[in-house]
Amino acid sequence: MYDLNFTEEQLQLRKTARDFARSKIAPVAGQLDEEGHFPVELLTEGWNLGLMNCEIPEEFGGLGLSCLSHCMILEEIAWACAGVNTSMAANALASLPIIIAGNREQKEKYLGWLTREPIFAAYCCSEPDAGSDVAGLRTHFVKDGDSYVLTGQKRWITNGGHASFYTVLATSDTKQEKDLKARNRKIAAFVVDRDTPGVKVGKKENKMGQRASNTTDVIFDEVRLPKEALLGQEGEGFKIAMKTFDRSRPWIAAGAAGLIGRALHESRGYALERKTFGVPIAAHQAIQFILADMAVALEATRSLCHRAAWMVDQGKIDSIVSSMAKLYGADMAMKATTDAVQVFGGYGYTKEYPVEKLMRDAKLLQIYEGTSQIQRMVIAKNVLSGE
Known part of the structure; x- marks a missing residue:
């Protein structure tokens, strides 16, 4: 039975990730974007906190975290900067084929390497x-x-x-x-x-x-x-690749939730401050509806993400649920961040505020690890097969 009761450990991990993301990543995200800089020092700090490579089993030096716990971490990192989130997730992605198909010697060498040193893969x-x-x-x-x-x-x-x-x-x-x-x-x-x-x-x-x-x-x-x-x-390469994507697509949904959450946070704050016709724009129904749609998208994306991750953790990996989570999250992140720019109006189209970056960052979610169109093909095939 599908059941989500977060443990104290999961809640503490989320807090650690949130504190790191908002105190260390968010303040420099704009500069990293402007310079196109790969933040080795920042990622190393995340590695030291146990926020990278966290699904590697304990016997090979990892934390052995669940997919759900990993998704909770990634959502917090993506809230601060989707590019940093993708860099962290890419290390975990590179390790999955080894976790899935590697022999003991390969796991000891490469998974152990990732947990002993702050390297990238x-x-x-x-x-x-x-x-x-x-x-x-x-x-x-x-x-x-x-x-x-x-x-x-x-x-x-x-x-x-x-x-x-x-x-x-x-x-x-x-x-x-x-x-x-x-x-x-x-x-x-x-x-x-x-x-x-x-x-x-x-x-x-x-x-x-x-x-x-x-x-x-x-x-x-x-x-x-x-x-x-x-x-x-x-x-066996194709099978390994498909198993890898089934396990990693919930991570994309987690990143999407982070972007949607940030779009809602920024839009709400601006809507309460910005005034038109003598009142905050938050008083206008048109803006209220946009914020409501963002809130629904955030909860729905989280729910799909967590369900897909829970199924991975239960050993009941479902390609369709993973595709649904990735598809819906990516599309909703694109919509929410575009709507955030609209809430900000002309200011949203400038680099003075972070929402234009959110919109640019969100687009990639619809492209990598299987485009939104590929996800729809996978889902439609399942629907038409009657499974």
């Missing part, structure tokens, strides 16, 4: 010609004796320029088979150290929003990997 899935279509990737591998040789280019890789290691999806299919299932069976997952010969960081993207996060190309130029770099078995 990146998940390499998207490519110049393959984003939501995981099966369409072109990065390929060939087996050469006891080694694998990896070649290809990844794009939109969060933490790409600062990662100490990468988890990478690649295919043995160099002919792009037409049979989708056959293509899926050719995909494998690898873990690759940054200092491996042939690994190069490409261009850094000059993004519209979430500019505190580092987004780059990562190039693998005939990178020779030992057989120990393979996660799971050859042909």
Whole structure:
């Protein structure tokens, strides 16, 4: 039975995250955005507080937190800065394929590394010609004796320029088979150290929003990997990727809740201060309705996020619920932040207030980890199948 009763530990974690987010991140978020600066020192402070890599099991040095607890942390971080939130979540994302499919030696080496040192990691899935279509990737591998040789280019890789290691999806299919299932069976997952010969960081993207996060190309130029770099078995890469997204999509909804909450906070404060026709604009029904819609969106997004996270924690992962949480949260974050700009009027369109940044940051939620259109396809397929 679906039941949410937050523990004292969860409430304390949320308070720790909130205090850190509002005292350390929020005051510098505008500067990070303006400069496009990746805040290593700030993220290291978050690591020291136990706010990063927090789902890594205790036996490998982590806190072993639940997905729900992690989502509570991410909502607070996103309230302060979505770019910092994405950077923190990207480390956890890179660790998921190892948690899901890694053997003990791989877990001890890489999960242990993340918990011993404040390093960064990146998940390499998207490519110049393959984003939501995981099966369409072109990065390929060939087996050469006891080694694998990896070649290809990844794009939109969060933490790409600062990662100490990468988890990478690649295919043995160099002919792009037409049979989708056959293509899926050719995909494998690898873990690759940054200092491996042939690994190069490409261009850094000059993004519209979430500019505190580092987004780059990562190039693998005939990178020779030992057989120990393979996660799971050859042909299991697509399954590993789907399991990874099922577990990470609630995090996107958590980030969305943070953005919606911040949009509501800023809009409410401004509406109570700004006067037109002799009264605060909060007295006008048109503004009241906008604030009401934001409040509903916040509670609904949180509810979907928490339900999806709870199912992950119960071992009852539901791809549809995860997709619903990601879709609804992303779309509502975009609407709420756009409405926040409207509440502020002309001032909202300037950098004098934070709402224009919220709007730019929110857009990415509708794009990464499966676009809103992909989520609708997944949900519609389930609806039409009668499941």
